[in-house]
Amino acid sequence: MPLRIVISSGHGAKISGAVDIIDEHDEAVRVVDRTAYYLRQFGVEVVTYEDTVSTTQDENLERIVDFHNSQGPHTYDISVHFNSSNGTTSKPIGTEVFHYSDEELAAEVSQAIADAGDLIDRGAKDGTGLYFCRNTSEKALLLEICFVNSQADCDLYERNFDLICQAIAETLSGEEGAVPQPPDTGSEVLAHFKGKCSFFGGPEDTGVSSSEGLAFLYNYEDAMHLFLPEQPSGTSGLARRLNPGVFYVACRWDYSVTDKDMLGRPSVQALVRANNREFLAWPADWGPHEDTGRVADISPGLMEALGIETDDEVEVIYPSPW
DSSP states (O other), rough: OOEEEEEEEEETTTTTTOBBBSSHHHHHHHHHHHHHHHHHHOOOOOEEEEEOSSHHHHHHHHHHHHHHHTOOOOOOEEEEEEOOSSOOSSSSOOOEEEESHHHHHHHHHHHHHHHHHOOOEEEEEEOSSSHHHOOOEEEEEEEEEEEBBBHHHOOOOOHHHHHHHHHHHHHHHOOOOOOOOOOOOOOOOOOEEEEEEEEESSTTTTSSSTTTOOOOOOOOGGGGGBBBBSOOOOOOSSHHOOTTTSOOOEEETTTTTTTTHHHTTTTEEEEEETTEEEEEEEEEEEOOGGGTTEEEEOHHHHHHHHHHTTTTTEEEEOOOOO
């Protein structure tokens, strides 16, 4: 079976976990998202999860484990947490990884986090008493990245955030080496859409005319990464020349906020989320019309990768926050 990892943030949006110098749940979500990005660069299939519903600890634990166990056969179940001890301290405390059955892998991940973050390595810990480790169906690790009440730990974590996430991905995937860094837009989020979606573009999309163009891309040479090498037979418009396997998105952009030049810039992408998966996608057009009740049209390839169908819900963030 190809490597497939299900990774979730500990606690939930309404059950924050430990809060001191940093907030455990907020940071766990950051680590999950960035680690998933790196894992995908290594060719790993990743499913991520954040509990935004539960209001009690028992409900939260059951919901997270139920999600992991509902994902079918996979290689690892990973839960990301941050630890805490009594009282805020300036002293470093470190990182550790709990396991149910694989002490060796837990030790490797703990050491990787410690080395990447200049943190103290507290090593592998017996996690058989932890609900997540005990009840997930696949090999499970619960990562305690650092201590939220240690100023030294928090400073090192923030300083080495990307290195820590890449180190986790390298250890779990068995790969290592340079990977593309998440895009740094140098800008705050300028557009945010959430709602129903459909697909568009490519030779098989008869919902657009054979001559239909795109809103801010006018020539094949403007964005060759989005298009098929040859114009499909019987068509002349760029909408039908879009490569359906490439990840692209159309939303009702406000050109006074995100102008056409910016949207057409290949170095700036949107983040598209659905079905507990997320991918980067290039803006390619304006739409869909408000009458459809949808907020986005996406490429057939992106729809397939997200595992969704027409009128399922997506979230689009532009520029991507990472």
